[in-house]
Amino acid sequence: MKRTLLACLSLGAAPALAQTSITTLPPPVAVDPTVAALRDEALNNDHYAWDIAEGLTTEVGQRLAATEAEARARDWAVKRLTAMGFANVHVEPFTMPIWTRGAESAEIVSPFPQKLVVAALGYSGSTGPAGVTGEIAYFDSVDALRLAPDSAVRGKIVFIDHHMAPTQDGSGYGQFGAPRRQGPTIASLKGAIGIVVRSIGTDHHRNPHTGIQYFTDGARPIPAGALSVPDAEQLVRILRRGMPVVMHLTLVSQRHEDGRSGNVVAEIPGRDPKTPILLIGGHLDSWDLATGAIDDASGVAIMTAAARHIMDAGRPLRTIRVVWFGAEEPGGFGGKAFAAAHAKDSYAIAGESDLGADRVWRFSTKLSRSDPAAYARLTAALAPLGIVKDDDGKADGTDVEPTIDAGAPWITLNQDAIRYFDYHHTPDDTLDKIDPVQLRQNVAAWTAVLATLSGGIEPGPKQPKRR
Amino acid sequence: MKRTLLACLSLGAAPALAQTSITTLPPPVAVDPTVAALRDEALNNDHYAWDIAEGLTTEVGQRLAATEAEARARDWAVKRLTAMGFANVHVEPFTMPIWTRGAESAEIVSPFPQKLVVAALGYSGSTGPAGVTGEIAYFDSVDALRLAPDSAVRGKIVFIDHHMAPTQDGSGYGQFGAPRRQGPTIASLKGAIGIVVRSIGTDHHRNPHTGIQYFTDGARPIPAGALSVPDAEQLVRILRRGMPVVMHLTLVSQRHEDGRSGNVVAEIPGRDPKTPILLIGGHLDSWDLATGAIDDASGVAIMTAAARHIMDAGRPLRTIRVVWFGAEEPGGFGGKAFAAAHAKDSYAIAGESDLGADRVWRFSTKLSRSDPAAYARLTAALAPLGIVKDDDGKADGTDVEPTIDAGAPWITLNQDAIRYFDYHHTPDDTLDKIDPVQLRQNVAAWTAVLATLSGGIEPGPKQPKRR
Numbered sequence: 001m002k003r004t005l006l007a008c009l010s011l012g013a014a015p016a017l018a019q020t021s022i023t024t025l026p027p028p029v030a031v032d033p034t035v036a037a038l039r040d041e042a043l044n045n046d047h048y049a050w051d052i053a054e055g056l057t058t059e060v061g062q063r064l065a066a067t068e069a070e071a072r073a074r075d076w077a078v079k080r081l082t083a084m085g086f087a088n089v090h091v092e093p094f095t096m097p098i099w100t101r102g103a104e105s106a107e108i109v110s111p112f113p114q115k116l117v118v119a120a121l122g123y124s125g126s127t128g129p130a131g132v133t134g135e136i137a138y139f140d141s142v143d144a145l146r147l148a149p150d151s152a153v154r155g156k157i158v159f160i161d162h163h164m165a166p167t168q169d170g171s172g173y174g175q176f177g178a179p180r181r182q183g184p185t186i187a188s189l190k191g192a193i194g195i196v197v198r199s200i201g202t203d204h205h206r207n208p209h210t211g212i213q214y215f216t217d218g219a220r221p222i223p224a225g226a227l228s229v230p231d232a233e234q235l236v237r238i239l240r241r242g243m244p245v246v247m248h249l250t251l252v253s254q255r256h257e258d259g260r261s262g263n264v265v266a267e268i269p270g271r272d273p274k275t276p277i278l279l280i281g282g283h284l285d286s287w288d289l290a291t292g293a294i295d296d297a298s299g300v301a302i303m304t305a306a307a308r309h310i311m312d313a314g315r316p317l318r319t320i321r322v323v324w325f326g327a328e329e330p331g332g333f334g335g336k337a338f339a340a341a342h343a344k345d346s347y348a349i350a351g352e353s354d355l356g357a358d359r360v361w362r363f364s365t366k367l368s369r370s371d372p373a374a375y376a377r378l379t380a381a382l383a384p385l386g387i388v389k390d391d392d393g394k395a396d397g398t399d400v401e402p403t404i405d406a407g408a409p410w411i412t413l414n415q416d417a418i419r420y421f422d423y424h425h426t427p428d429d430t431l432d433k434i435d436p437v438q439l440r441q442n443v444a445a446w447t448a449v450l451a452t453l454s455g456g457i458e459p460g461p462k463q464p465k466r467r
Numbered sequence: 468m469k470r471t472l473l474a475c476l477s478l479g480a481a482p483a484l485a486q487t488s489i490t491t492l493p494p495p496v497a498v499d500p501t502v503a504a505l506r507d508e509a510l511n512n513d514h515y516a517w518d519i520a521e522g523l524t525t526e527v528g529q530r531l532a533a534t535e536a537e538a539r540a541r542d543w544a545v546k547r548l549t550a551m552g553f554a555n556v557h558v559e560p561f562t563m564p565i566w567t568r569g570a571e572s573a574e575i576v577s578p579f580p581q582k583l584v585v586a587a588l589g590y591s592g593s594t595g596p597a598g599v600t601g602e603i604a605y606f607d608s609v610d611a612l613r614l615a616p617d618s619a620v621r622g623k624i625v626f627i628d629h630h631m632a633p634t635q636d637g638s639g640y641g642q643f644g645a646p647r648r649q650g651p652t653i654a655s656l657k658g659a660i661g662i663v664v665r666s667i668g669t670d671h672h673r674n675p676h677t678g679i680q681y682f683t684d685g686a687r688p689i690p691a692g693a694l695s696v697p698d699a700e701q702l703v704r705i706l707r708r709g710m711p712v713v714m715h716l717t718l719v720s721q722r723h724e725d726g727r728s729g730n731v732v733a734e735i736p737g738r739d740p741k742t743p744i745l746l747i748g749g750h751l752d753s754w755d756l757a758t759g760a761i762d763d764a765s766g767v768a769i770m771t772a773a774a775r776h777i778m779d780a781g782r783p784l785r786t787i788r789v790v791w792f793g794a795e796e797p798g799g800f801g802g803k804a805f806a807a808a809h810a811k812d813s814y815a816i817a818g819e820s821d822l823g824a825d826r827v828w829r830f831s832t833k834l835s836r837s838d839p840a841a842y843a844r845l846t847a848a849l850a851p852l853g854i855v856k857d858d859d860g861k862a863d864g865t866d867v868e869p870t871i872d873a874g875a876p877w878i879t880l881n882q883d884a885i886r887y888f889d890y891h892h893t894p895d896d897t898l899d900k901i902d903p904v905q906l907r908q909n910v911a912a913w914t915a916v917l918a919t920l921s922g923g924i925e926p927g928p929k930q931p932k933r934r
Contacts, residue, residue: 058704061581114528114758117894205672206757206894230897234758237525237898290673291581291701427584427673430697431704 029380035451038309039381043444048305050436052080053298053357057291057431064288065327066098066259073284077264077300077324084308086266086322094337096327098259099123101288102252106196106227109133109246112238116231118196119208119289120251121180122330125221127194131250132157132223134193138239142178145186154191157247158183159198159227159235166202169362170355170417173424176200180211180226188219194249195224198232203422206230210287211425212330223251261285261326263334266304268311270319271458276348277319278453279408280307280446283328283354283399290429294420298357298434298442300324306446310457317455318348325399328354332398339402347408349453352397353442356423357434358416360385360445364393365411374453378411381448385441387413413445496847502918505776506848510911515772517903519547520765520824524758524898531755532794533565533726540751544731544767544791551775553733553789561804563794565726566590568755569719573663573694576600576713579705583698585663586675586756587718588647589797592688594661598717599624599690601660605706609645612653621658624714625650626665626694626702633669636829637822637884640891643667647693648680655686661716662691665699670889673697677754677892679797690718728752728793730801733771735778737786738925743815744786745920746875747774747913750795750821750866757896761887765824765901765909767791773913777924784922785815792866795821799865806869814875816920819864820909823891824901825883827852827912831860832878841920845878848915852908854880880912 056076063073074091081089099122106118137156139145145153145160160183164176179197187195199209208228215221227235239245264284270277282299286292300322307320325334349365363382368375368391379389395401395410404410416438423429451457523543530540541558548556566589573585604623606612612620612627627650631643646664654662666676675693682688694702706712731751737744749766753759767789774787792801816832830849835842835858846856862868862877871877883905890896918924 054704058701059579059708061579061701112526112528204897204899205674206897207673230895230899233899234525234528234897237521241526428697430671430673430701432671432697432700 026376029376031380034313034457035381035448038313038451039444039448042306042309042447043385043440046305046309046440046443048084048308049301049439049443052301052304053293053434054431055080056297057293061291062288063284063286063292064100065285065330065333066096066261067100070261070285070326074262074264074326077284081264081266081304084304085311087269088265088267091262091264092337092341093260093262094333096259096261096330096333097255097257099253099255099330102254103129103250104225104252105250106225107248108238109248111241111243111245116235117206117208117228118225118251119210120253121184121210121224121226122212123214123221123255124224124251124253126253127223127249127251129250129252131248132193133246133248136235136239136245136247137192142182142186145183148190150190153187156192157249158187158192158195160195161198161232161236164200164202164421166418166421168416168418169414170420173200173421181213184213184222184224185216185219188215188222189217192222194222196227196249199226199229201229201421201424201426204229205428207426207428209425210289223249225249225251261333263326263338264324266322268307268316268320271315271317273319275318275455276346277321278450279321279323279347279350279400279403281323281325281352281399283334284324285327285329287329287425289425289427291431293429293431294356294433295424295429296328296354298439299353302353302439302442302446305443306450309443309447310450310454314457314459316457318453320450323399328398332401335399336402339406343406347403349411350400350403350408351411351413351449352400353413353446354397354399355415355417356420357439357442358419359438359441360387360413361416362388362390362414363412364390366409367411370409377452378449381452382445385445387445411449413449415442493843496843498847501780501924502848502915505780505918506911506915509773509776509914510852510907513772513776513907513910515775516768516906516910519768519771520760520901521898522547523764524760528758529755530751530753530759531567532752532797532800533563533728534567537728537752537793541729541731541793544751548731548733548771551771552778554736555732555734558729558731559804559808560727560729561800563726563728563797563800564722564724566720566722566797569721570596570717571692571719572717573692574715575705576715578708578710578712583702584673584675584695585692585716586677587720588651588677588691588693589679590681590688590722591691591718591720593720594690594716594718596717596719598715599660600713600715603702603706603712603714604659609649609653612650615657617657620654623659624716625654625659625662627662628665628699628703631667631669631888633885633888635883635885636881637887640667640888647678651680651689651691652683652686655682655689656684659689661689663694663716666693666696668696668888668891668893671696672895674893674895677756690716692716692718728800730793730805731791733789735774735783735787738782738784740786742785742922743813744788745917746788746790746814746817746867746870747917748790748792748819748866750801751791752794752796754796754892756892756894758898760896760898761823761900762891762896763795763821765906766820769820769906769909769913772910773917776910776914777917777921781924781926783924785920787917790866795865799868802866803869805866806873809870810873814870816878817867817870817875818878818880818916819867820880820913821864821866822882822884823887824906824909825886826905826908827854827880828883829855829857829881830879831857833876834878837876844919845916848919849912852912854912878916880916882909
């Protein structure tokens, strides 16, 4: 005992790990049997989520923001949500700049002629069909590029490497995403004619990771692309030979300011319309390279399925609002439009699923401070799913962020991100990457959250079996 | 004891598994200390193989048979083999039909418009730039296609699915490769306007597996491509909706009969030029989609490194001949040309490495019958590498097959193929797929084979340290 305590103190480990007297434990919490039953039904038998993810990715496929494909996806969503028995199903339109991809290629001209696999980043400048040719200027981080004199970059094609590795919480994406997010602007301001970055990803496949970037600080848009990880490693090996490396880069793309997108909104009306609402969602749009199975068909599938399980049990006191946000990928346009349109609504909680379909391993919520009793009930309801509480967590989710910034209490269910950035924003984000068992665990977790915070579910007439 | 024996008999298990008296064991075999030392040096310290695989894939990249890239690869090979101290380094040219890939795409026109990832198969017919459009005729095997009436196929695009799964010995490739090998001919003879097959592969990435096929039996060449596995699964899901599925398929390619290729030959001259030669090799060419790291830069690297370790020890009695065969992928042209050119040479053994770079787990040889003493020495020398003998094995290797057919005794070292068909013939066959530790085990195994069969190595002056 003493040794353990000393070790804990000296290592700064959580004192809770030391054995404490049962008299000092917080009061025991019983899980409401209705909550437990709904959760376990979802865990064992949910098919709503798989059916949505399978249907959306198969019958629509890719659905890039503001394109005709995203419009078809909205139609699909309205039809499916209506068929599932949701109320007030409707589209809330908004406008945004639309960016679309054209022909793209990257070729080493010298010293060792060969093709590399590249994909343009969102809002990349266009080379035009003729492409650009320039010597590669290598940097192993954004800071190395920032520290370089303009003369080392001017007239060249910048290549930024990085060292991202998988993390369970996905935190590598924040830090190691800088080459993609800030690299193009910095390269442009220093006079580069183009930039390629090592894909912000953790795989070793010839599938480049696209993603959004903006030109800020008055930077002129230049062509900006991502090399697949094996291609970036190949370029590093070629550069290590010590000879000048010349690349021919073609990234054709188009941008128009008058794109049209929209959010799809559906509800389970609560017994008391005046009680603050439970808001959950994911995003309907995807990047254009794949069918967006884990980003984010699974997110809208999980949330919709969880709400549907509540509907199966009866009518909640609070209204549950499910949103399939539009145009998240190019910059969270749907989330901003939604918050602006619903500034007067009052929310009991806001949560989003947008980190794939692998199991939820941790959760946190603002309620840990504002409503400790609810926090204790959530903790107890989620523990049987192997979900650990995080007293120090943060709000997460691009789409709900504007609503949370406007005052809505948040809840975050962290999904296991170990393999998420193997597929994220690549041609490989396809249905086979969803593990049906882990998908059901996600549905069970969100069902438990909704049931716990519903204000009580009043059994109604048995819902007809709808898809 | 009795129970075990009975169980063995009743299950037909190998009686050798039952415990036998030590008096009935074959005579013990001691491993020659020189063989063991060379093997273990390669296992622990080889860098020759990695340097060759890294150099060839980085400095040349893809090297499709009979192209200018394969010619550059031959130049690279001659330079490297000479620098490594081999004798008689030279190219033996031959001619062959050359096939090259142009633009390619596959698009579902209806009912759910979307793009699928496709790659043409070798010697595919060309659609021309306009492509062809047709309804999909689905078959889950080549036999299902063979059994179908012509009317079910005529004017349509055939799609053949299959159910290949990984096997350690790679045997799935033989059986499940039929859609690629025979499918196009059968589809053409039945009047199809094109064919796509589920890639002959075991991965789930958007990387199609190309590979060779021929039109036989007088079949007119039609466009023939492979869909990536996720795309094939997507097409199956779309077909399961029960509506007619229409595809627009573009596979542009070119064929000319006057291609030029060649084999690169190098030797360690033996002390007795009249003693039958040890022949080892791999193939220099690759498919055009990737840098051919495991198919087959690793093969030529392993064999060359093994020979180089013998050179490090001194001069063998037998000549060791290392061949980097040309144009294996489009049909083993290099192996046939080599056998024809060397019909008068006499070989003690012929072996090839062409199943990746993962560890050797099993070996077999014709010597098991013709020279049991040598077989016992090989068995003992390879066992410390975890390699099990296979008394019933077969010759293997497209390039050495014609030489073996002409009478050369064969040896086969089976590499672990569990992940080989994840990458085989795809854009993903890149250097990162080679595990340096397993690569060294391969070099150690072939070093042990060469040392065991060398006829004795006479220590010479220490070789200069060459790459």
